[in-house]
Amino acid sequence: MPATPNNYIVQPVFKALKVLELVAEKGHDVSLTEVASELKLPKTTVFRYLQTLTAASFLRHDAQKDRYGVGGRFRSLARIDKSLHGLRTLAMPEMQRLLDIFNETINLAIVSEGHVVYVEMLEAKRALRMQARLGDRHPMHSTSLGKAILAFLPEEERKAILMTPLDFKTINTVTDRSALSRQLADIRRRGYAIETGENEDGSMCIGVPIFDENAYPVAALSLSAPERRMTTEITVEAVAMLRKAAGAVSAALGYAPEEFATASMAG
């Protein structure tokens, strides 16, 4: 039956996914027998799958009516994926353009649990071993990416992150809270973050935030290059271009800078 005669299919997994599909596709909560009969699988089996899927919160069990519906974990994963997917899709062309102009490494990162994680990265041909790899988690206070985001986080969250220990990455890393706070105020005013050798010696980084429709800094773009290549002139140019790119992405995400008192659609 499988079009691709793949020998590495694990049946329990495959069948359980069918169950998940069915539940998600039906609009309403479904019962054990409903699933079993529709999928032509023994009740016992389906029962176990439903239990397992529920245990993993991919499904939710309505004890009241003894029905199963889509669960929180599934929704949360979907949400994560959607925002990331959208972000990447929007940012990629801008990043490509930046790469074309400067021929330096361009990074895209998001926040996750108080760290920045690199989500996309376009490397310059001539790149001399840039610091980060895709998926890496770096501290927020030692990267321009992180600082760009940190500066625009709501008071609450920023404070919370500043509470955590500020470790050294290099001798230049700013670990003094008040110094960092002052830097962040600067960044907020200017709209971009610059970091030189704080995360890695000899490397310099310019970071700018990307905002979503709630003016929340969901991500950041950065250009990173060896210090020696970054003349003042190039730096100024890069800042301008980065801000333009990030602005475009933000706009596409629905960010409206001058917005206030959002008359929302919430009942």
Next chain:
Amino acid sequence: MPATPNNYIVQPVFKALKVLELVAEKGHDVSLTEVASELKLPKTTVFRYLQTLTAASFLRHDAQKDRYGVGGRFRSLARIDKSLHGLRTLAMPEMQRLLDIFNETINLAIVSEGHVVYVEMLEAKRALRMQARLGDRHPMHSTSLGKAILAFLPEEERKAILMTPLDFKTINTVTDRSALSRQLADIRRRGYAIETGENEDGSMCIGVPIFDENAYPVAALSLSAPERRMTTEITVEAVAMLRKAAGAVSAALGYAPEEFATASMAG
């Protein structure tokens, strides 16, 4: 080990879900070894899960770089769930209100593969065995729900559905294409659909469409009751209330009736 000592967990499924979670949570595509080491599972096992998840299109395998990312099926399920979840959440209070007023069965349905499927249903206490059950699929041409949607579908899609055979449900079912077309034109003009005994003898139904932000009729609300209880007076009242309710849901979905030439955010 499991906090909930559930004996009905099937390990392969559970572990495979962990794999899926991991892939979805990481922003970028991941490699086999990455997953294996992170989850502390043998590579062979993870390999099989990845294969299985990919076969079900929950993941996508980038043959180029030999990495795995979130797949189309997952995204499509997420999309379905999200719209349904949102729709239901918005519609439920309105439906409840309608039930309180009329004490007749209130239905919410969406389109799926040329049929209407009942997504939510509030039954009157005094209900005398209403026709449909949650999750049922009914033909579009024999229900007010279906007709309300059909009337506002884009030309293309409407034609397509009218092409399919129009079966009888009762002696009153309209199966003549041109007659149906005329009815639909009426519905379009008036903004609601009425059906009497076309889907089930002795039962009458009023249906109104719900639109999303693209002015697409994604769903419909209906009130259905025994014919004899629906006096002209009550009918008029019901139409008004239904339209109001559907209007509120549509608005919450972002439907802006007078919109044209949407100056979008697309770059």
Next chain:
DNA sequence: ACATTGGTTTCGCCGGACGGAAAAATCTGG
């Protein structure tokens, strides 16, 4: 009270999932 439907539990069997190891493919850097 009985019948019917839907959910949970038991239990023994045996298939297929498992994972170590080896083979193949792919990626390094010299």
Next chain:
DNA sequence: CCAGATTTTTCCGTCCGGCGAAACCAATGT
């Protein structure tokens, strides 16, 4: 362009845990 390292894929014997029939239980309606 070739050797070494790393990652992916294949193979295979073991055995465990998934399977499903059937029994059991709970709820509902006749």
